[in-house]
Amino acid sequence: MTRKIIHVDMDAFYASVELRENPSLLGKPVVVAWDSGRSVICAASYEARKYGLRSAMSVAKARILCPQAIYVPPNFDLYRSVSRQVRSVFERYTNMIEPLSLDEAYLDVTVNFKNLPSATAVANAIRADILSLTGLTASAGVAPNKFLAKIASDWRKPNGLFVISPAKVQDFLAPLPLQKIPGVGKVTLAKFHQLGMFTVSDLLRFSDSELVFHFGKFGHRLYQLARGVDERPVESNQVAQQISTETTFDEDISFAQIEMPLMTLCTKLWGQLLKKNKFGCTVTLKLKTNSFRIITRSKTFSVPLHSQTHLVQAGLSLLERVDEDIKDNQFRLAGIGVSHFPEEHQAGQQLSLL
Numbered sequence: 001m002t003r004k005i006i007h008v009d010m011d012a013f014y015a016s017v018e019l020r021e022n023p024s025l026l027g028k029p030v031v032v033a034w035d036s037g038r039s040v041i042c043a044a045s046y047e048a049r050k051y052g053l054r055s056a057m058s059v060a061k062a063r064i065l066c067p068q069a070i071y072v073p074p075n076f077d078l079y080r081s082v083s084r085q086v087r088s089v090f091e092r093y094t095n096m097i098e099p100l101s102l103d104e105a106y107l108d109v110t111v112n113f114k115n116l117p118s119a120t121a122v123a124n125a126i127r128a129d130i131l132s133l134t135g136l137t138a139s140a141g142v143a144p145n146k147f148l149a150k151i152a153s154d155w156r157k158p159n160g161l162f163v164i165s166p167a168k169v170q171d172f173l174a175p176l177p178l179q180k181i182p183g184v185g186k187v188t189l190a191k192f193h194q195l196g197m198f199t200v201s202d203l204l205r206f207s208d209s210e211l212v213f214h215f216g217k218f219g220h221r222l223y224q225l226a227r228g229v230d231e232r233p234v235e236s237n238q239v240a241q242q243i244s245t246e247t248t249f250d251e252d253i254s255f256a257q258i259e260m261p262l263m264t265l266c267t268k269l270w271g272q273l274l275k276k277n278k279f280g281c282t283v284t285l286k287l288k289t290n291s292f293r294i295i296t297r298s299k300t301f302s303v304p305l306h307s308q309t310h311l312v313q314a315g316l317s318l319l320e321r322v323d324e325d326i327k328d329n330q331f332r333l334a335g336i337g338v339s340h341f342p343e344e345h346q347a348g349q350q351l352s353l354l
């Protein structure tokens, strides 16, 4: 059966919340960031984007591009509370919700609580509900899988909806520039260009093994994505109990420097698990960039983790799964957690039988 996936993405979320809180800022270039030379932009209003300001840009650079920009310090408690409201809207339609950050989520609406006739109808209803509840706009992408839904939500931004129906997948993908594929950063893009590849249709000329030869494991994924195939499920149970530990670095560090502190965190976490006598099946890595973007990667084993070495190996393998373009960032925090404890599984199964 074809799945119906929606990717919902709030428009310039932190900046839009600030504009809502202080309407005198409307129409002005507003930047959410600590106003210091060392900090980076957390979010830029659409007016600020006209000057080239972008999230993750250094404030030092932004000051040159747009000296008149207005700086508002981030208020994450407020963003979290609005994010909870947005989630409450999702919950009116489905319980298969996978949040990616405070302002983005995947929803599986193959079946929806309101029996709306199409995923497009669900996406429009959700956008209208979010607007009436929070006064903020969201963009949405509707597609048969997560990969396409995520691209689609960006297609008509801001305050837009774009639908890629199963019949249109190949027509949509063929002319798509390769940099639109999530996970394709500067390095991969340069390699594509060297190989004479510019759009997804160029990818179709290469076999699975040729792509793996050029791009490693990512090559296999590229082979599938070029054909519109992405079987990743919407993972909605990430909020289940998790035992975790994290650390904020004294100074932001590069991706290459994360490995050592991550191993220390694994050792510490293993001690906690031993103490609580809890051994879970899922390991989740969490990283926070210096622009406060949170990245998580999870891996679930069929049996609970049985040793500290096992946990360390899992943590390091999750680090390898971080997308190339994210690796260019500086990082301020790393964390590691374990969830899906076997007794929980059983409890969950019993619940679903009722």
Ligand SMILES: [Mg+2]
Pocket: 009, 010, 011, 012, 013, 103, 104
């Ligand atoms: Mg957003």
